[in-house]
Amino acid sequence: MKMLVPIKRVLDYNVKPRIKADGAGVELTNVKMSMNPFDEIAVEEAIRLKEKGLATEVVVVSVGEVKAQETLRTALAMGADRAILVTSDRKVEPLGVAKVLRAIVDEEQPQLVILGKQAIDDDNSQTGQMLAGLLGWGQATSASHVELAGDCVTVTREIDGGLETDRYCLPAIITADLRLNEPRYASLPNIMKAKSKPLAQRSADDFGLDLSPRLETLRVVEPPARASGVKVADVDELVMKLHAMGVAK
Amino acid sequence: MKTLVWVEHDGNSVKDATLSAVTAASKLGDVHLLLVGQDVQGVAQEAAGIFGVDKVHMADDAAYAHQLVENVAPLVVQLMASHDAFVAPATTGGKAIAPRVAALLDVMQISDILSVEAQDTFTRPIYAGNAIATVRSSDVKKVVTVRTTAFEKAPREGGSGAVEAVPTSGDKGLSSFIGQEIAASNRPELTSARVIVAGGRALGSGEKFAELIEPLADRLGAGVGASRAAVDAGYVPNDSQVGQTGKIVAPEVYVAVGISGAIQHLAGMKDSKIIVAINKDEDAPIFQVADLGLVGDLFEIVPELTRKL
Numbered sequence: 001m002k003m004l005v006p007i008k009r010v011l012d013y014n015v016k017p018r019i020k021a022d023g024a025g026v027e028l029t030n031v032k033m034s035m036n037p038f039d040e041i042a043v044e045e046a047i048r049l050k051e052k053g054l055a056t057e058v059v060v061v062s063v064g065e066v067k068a069q070e071t072l073r074t075a076l077a078m079g080a081d082r083a084i085l086v087t088s089d090r091k092v093e094p095l096g097v098a099k100v101l102r103a104i105v106d107e108e109q110p111q112l113v114i115l116g117k118q119a120i121d122d123d124n125s126q127t128g129q130m131l132a133g134l135l136g137w138g139q140a141t142s143a144s145h146v147e148l149a150g151d152c153v154t155v156t157r158e159i160d161g162g163l164e165t166d167r168y169c170l171p172a173i174i175t176a177d178l179r180l181n182e183p184r185y186a187s188l189p190n191i192m193k194a195k196s197k198p199l200a201q202r203s204a205d206d207f208g209l210d211l212s213p214r215l216e217t218l219r220v221v222e223p224p225a226r227a228s229g230v231k232v233a234d235v236d237e238l239v240m241k242l243h244a245m246g247v248a249k
Numbered sequence: 250m251k252t253l254v255w256v257e258h259d260g261n262s263v264k265d266a267t268l269s270a271v272t273a274a275s276k277l278g279d280v281h282l283l284l285v286g287q288d289v290q291g292v293a294q295e296a297a298g299i300f301g302v303d304k305v306h307m308a309d310d311a312a313y314a315h316q317l318v319e320n321v322a323p324l325v326v327q328l329m330a331s332h333d334a335f336v337a338p339a340t341t342g343g344k345a346i347a348p349r350v351a352a353l354l355d356v357m358q359i360s361d362i363l364s365v366e367a368q369d370t371f372t373r374p375i376y377a378g379n380a381i382a383t384v385r386s387s388d389v390k391k392v393v394t395v396r397t398t399a400f401e402k403a404p405r406e407g408g409s410g411a412v413e414a415v416p417t418s419g420d421k422g423l424s425s426f427i428g429q430e431i432a433a434s435n436r437p438e439l440t441s442a443r444v445i446v447a448g449g450r451a452l453g454s455g456e457k458f459a460e461l462i463e464p465l466a467d468r469l470g471a472g473v474g475a476s477r478a479a480v481d482a483g484y485v486p487n488d489s490q491v492g493q494t495g496k497i498v499a500p501e502v503y504v505a506v507g508i509s510g511a512i513q514h515l516a517g518m519k520d521s522k523i524i525v526a527i528n529k530d531e532d533a534p535i536f537q538v539a540d541l542g543l544v545g546d547l548f549e550i551v552p553e554l555t556r557k558l
């Protein structure tokens with residue numbers, strides 16, 4: 001059984017985003033970029049399923065700029081078998097990415113596609129559900145536990161009120177939440193080995209799909225700043241201030 | 250413009266998140282609701298009474314008992330033939346259904362909107378709320394999810410919408426419901442609580458969390474929240490997590506106890522009206538957003554505070 005894991009290169013989660021002076025977006029030159037943390041979890045889950053003997057091959061794919069090669073190499077160093085990079089000079093929105101992924105799924109015929117539940121740059125949380133819709137597959141969103149048996153996958157999902165468990169027929173889509181697993185670090189020997197794993201490069205234009213953006217970003221601004229607060233000396237002062245504000249009279 | 254609003258409900262009543270989505274939708278045009286479930290006539294009547302609602306499309310079917318998106322999405326797509334915008338609250342339910350519908354309509358969704366600037370223009374947070382983008386959609390139909398803390402709740406009374414049963418599209422056989430573990434609690438739900446007391450990694454254990462945070466929450470009639478670190482360590486269940494990837498809250502008072510204030514946590518609570526922080530590190534980033542900060546050991550401060558309040 002083959003598994004496909006789409007991954008995205010994003011601003012590292014430890015870096016504080018800086019807005020460009022012209023308000024066109026967030027500064028992405030000369031800053032640390034990494035694999036979207038949720039995608040790392042997705043890669044890890046696929047590798048674990050393979051290690052358990054439940055899957056045969058893990059293929060990672062990224063749609064984006066040429067530099068996403070580095071991100072794919074990271075996934076290969078973690079243990080993925082091969083990679084596909086679909087390059088595009090223009091930003092491709094989740095809807096476009098989902099269309100490209102559907103084309104890749106048609107070619108590769110995976111039984112399971114595992115994605116991160118959201119990318120921490122645009123915070124859209126769309127690609128997995130869109131791909132599931134286009135393919136007409138089941139979608140297990142926000143997975144915190146995955147059990148694969150036969151032609152079904154049983155997934156525990158994080159929902160607003162707690163947890164929900166659902167069963168899906170394969171092929172299916174899973175989107176990974178934070179508590180699904182803790183991704184491994186790639187060891188040095190594996191990083192070396194990853195350099196010789198296959199990485200195919202293709203152009204998004206060659207798919208003959210409508211990838212034109214539907215959203216135009218008019219401007220990007222800082223959120224309203226909070227007025228700076230005060231430090232109180234002790235509990236008594238805190239209680240006094242809280243009472244004055246009408247809290248816990 | 251005719252909007253179709255996804256009703257979030259628990260089988261008995263309409264959830265508050267729906268009311269915020271109704272307010273957002275009313276800025277776009279007429280408000281029609283879509284209520285999906287099994288034996289939901291009662292909820293449909295309640296929904297029809299929400300202020301500003303023109304019509305409730307009710308899809309009552311065993312296949313919708315657990316609102317599995319695989320079964321529900323085709324129904325929404327069908328109804329979107331006669332509506333111009335699909336509007337869902339950005340809850341885990343809304344976030345699951347909306348993009349699937351968007352893809353089937355060939356529409357690029359606008360997630361988590363903070364405001365409606367025009368019928369095609371919205372603001373939304375990106376990078377964990379560290380930036381706010383204004384985006385304009387060129388799609389003919391719109392699919393949006395709504396950040397519920399950014400819109401007032403529509404009043405539950407005053408509407409007189411008609412309830413109309415819609416033909417259902419049945420079980421697609423892609424998914425089946427196994428079970429739910431809903432954290433039982435007498436406390437207010439985080440997304441609608443007036444006061445929240447949240448604890449972080451510093452509490453050290455589930456026992457300490459319960460021993461310190463709960464009495465304070467009791468005293469304040471508060472909901473209980475947590476940082477990711479506290480949830481990952483198992484002090485409290487996952488539904489307590491506040492942040493970029495947990496719940497987005499904006500209560501009148503948010504008390505952060507032993508939480509450092511990582512950007513991913515701030516993303517979920519920095520729109521609270523009053524933020525109180527208790528932390529032993531005077532340079533903790535949480536103090537940058539706190540209205541009232543107290544530097545010190547929470548194991549001494551919290552019991553004293555609970556006693557004196």
Ligand SMILES: Cc1cc2nc3c(=O)[nH]c(=O)nc-3n(C[C@H](O)[C@H](O)[C@H](O)COP(=O)(O)OP(=O)(O)OC[C@H]3O[C@@H](n4cnc5c(N)ncnc54)[C@H](O)[C@@H]3O)c2cc1C
Nearest residue numbers: 449450451476477478492493494495507508509514529547
């Ligand atoms: C992709 C991604 C998504 C994430 N999403 C979220 C999210 O949704 N929500 C979230 O919260 N986090 C999220 N995080 C994690 C986030 O980055 C932080 O790791 C987390 O918020 C830290 O939790 P904390 O503040 O409880 O722990 P810490 O950062 O360890 O802070 C503990 C604090 O307690 C203080 N302290 C220690 N002992 C005492 C004492 N005795 N008295 C008083 N103070 C004390 C310390 O000074 C410190 O400030 C995410 C991370 C990633 C990578």
